[in-house]
Amino acid sequence: MSASGRTAQEIDPLSGITARIFAMAVGCVAVISATTLTLLNPQEIGSPPLMLLAFVALVAGFGHLVWAADPFRRTVTRARYGITYGLVLVAAVLESLAQLGRDTDVRNDWGPIAVALVLMVSGSYRRPREIVVGTVIAALVVAGTTVLHSGTVGLAGLVGATTMSGTLVVALGGGAAIFAASLIAGLRAERRRSDDVRRNRNVRDRRRAIEEFLGTDIEALRREVLPFFRDLKLRDALTDGDRQQAAELARLLRSSLARRLADEPLEGLVGVFDDPLLLAAALNTEQRTALRTVLSHFAGLPGRSASDLSLVLGRGGVAGGGAAGGAADGAADLPAERMTGELVAAFGAERGPTAGIAPFVGLMQLAFPHVDAHPTRDAIVIRFDF
Structure with missing residues (x-):
């Protein structure tokens, strides 16, 4: 009723x-x-x-x-x-x-x-x-x-x-x-009145969340996107120029999202983060995105969380000497005192490392010049150079 x-x-x-x-x-x-x-x-x-x-x-x-x-x-x-x-x-x-x-x-x-x-x-x-x-x-x-x-x-x-x-x-x-x-x-x-207040609050919360997620770039996008759609609605017609402008706006939005994701601190994705030399700033966008993807995968496994992960960044060679995905002669081109990282995902003695990590190690190999993965009985250790 x-x-x-x-x-x-x-x-x-x-x-x-x-x-x-x-x-x-x-x-x-x-x-x-x-x-x-x-x-x-x-x-x-x-x-x-x-x-x-x-x-x-x-x-x-x-x-x-x-x-x-x-x-x-x-x-x-x-x-x-x-x-x-x-x-x-x-x-x-x-x-x-x-x-x-x-x-x-x-x-x-x-x-x-x-x-x-x-x-x-x-x-x-x-x-x-x-x-x-x-x-x-x-x-x-x-x-x-x-x-x-x-x-x-x-x-x-x-x-x-x-x-x-x-x-x-x-x-x-x-x-x-x-x-x-x-x-x-x-x-x-x-x-x-209650419905209006709730509706306005939801709109404000969504807008605030989007702005916090996208950063200040959303203001520039709003200045361009909203007038574009208003003009398109008034003309009620779509031209080739409109299609090109829409594609450009979509590209700007995607790049803004990628940039925002890449700038998110890595320490929020692991339980232990050790970077005394502040080397995380030297990671490029591809490397940071690869690390985020691998960390999110391990943290999302059943029974696991970000607290089971640790990430240490420092200077020196990759322990273990292996270079999966990198040519041996390529190591000679790297500086002697290169930056290294070690990612440890603990699984506990009751269950070994989950199968299916190879694609994520491969993703790391695409982003970093040297990657070495060491699965153990209760953890997996991934070391990399950058």
Whole structure:
């Protein structure tokens, strides 16, 4: 059901907590009023069984409303409120019939009071239009129960009683309809404000995340991309120049992403990072990207994390002397005091190095002049020159 067709309780279920307390209080007032007026006018009761049935219907009606209004278990649907409304109307009719032929003052009847009270509590549970319809029906029923006593009450008394009871029903029913309309409108407005705030916050968070990820380059891209798309939308046509410009903008975005990824510190990808000579700054883009890829692979293995990795950068030859992927005569071209690195991925004694590392070692070999991989029982050590 759309928000425009829901009751206040359906829009804001928590409001049903207070509404139920109000329904309990109104139900108590209705029963106490009926009991008091009956005890004060026992001479007007012509049929005690009918009066007893009227009380049963009254208590059952408000009791059902209190049961149906439990905000933690159920919602007061149209059918559930209809049961309460119908029982109270039946109680009013039975109360009038119980006094038929002996009611000399219809102004002390409690039926119209109970009907007005059941309309009053409907503001939180029904829509304004339904309350208005219920008010009209209730006014007709109350007028009918008053006219039943035309044989024992004079015309002036009937007119006065009908006016009083009708005014009570219309006033409380109309007030409930106005209250429901105001409450529903306020809840809808608050819901729209909350949605707007949440939507704007999400947009700001996404924009901030993109800007933090891409760096300041996103500002330049925004200055170029947004005007391009606005102009394209206005012209509603795509030319060869537009295609070339779109390709250039895509290239700028990709290069910005690659540059941002390459500039991310390596120490955030390993548990132990040792670079006393600050040699990481000497890594080129390809070497840094290869290292990031290998580190991400090892950290993403089942049961592994970045804390299981260590990376040490220093000066000196590659331990082990092997040069996988590099020619032996190429080593002579390297400076004697070259920069080296050692990447250690610990797997634990319970499980050896995971298979499938060859492609990642090959990636390292493409980026670095010398790479030497040493798998052991519980770890793998990759040494490289740069």
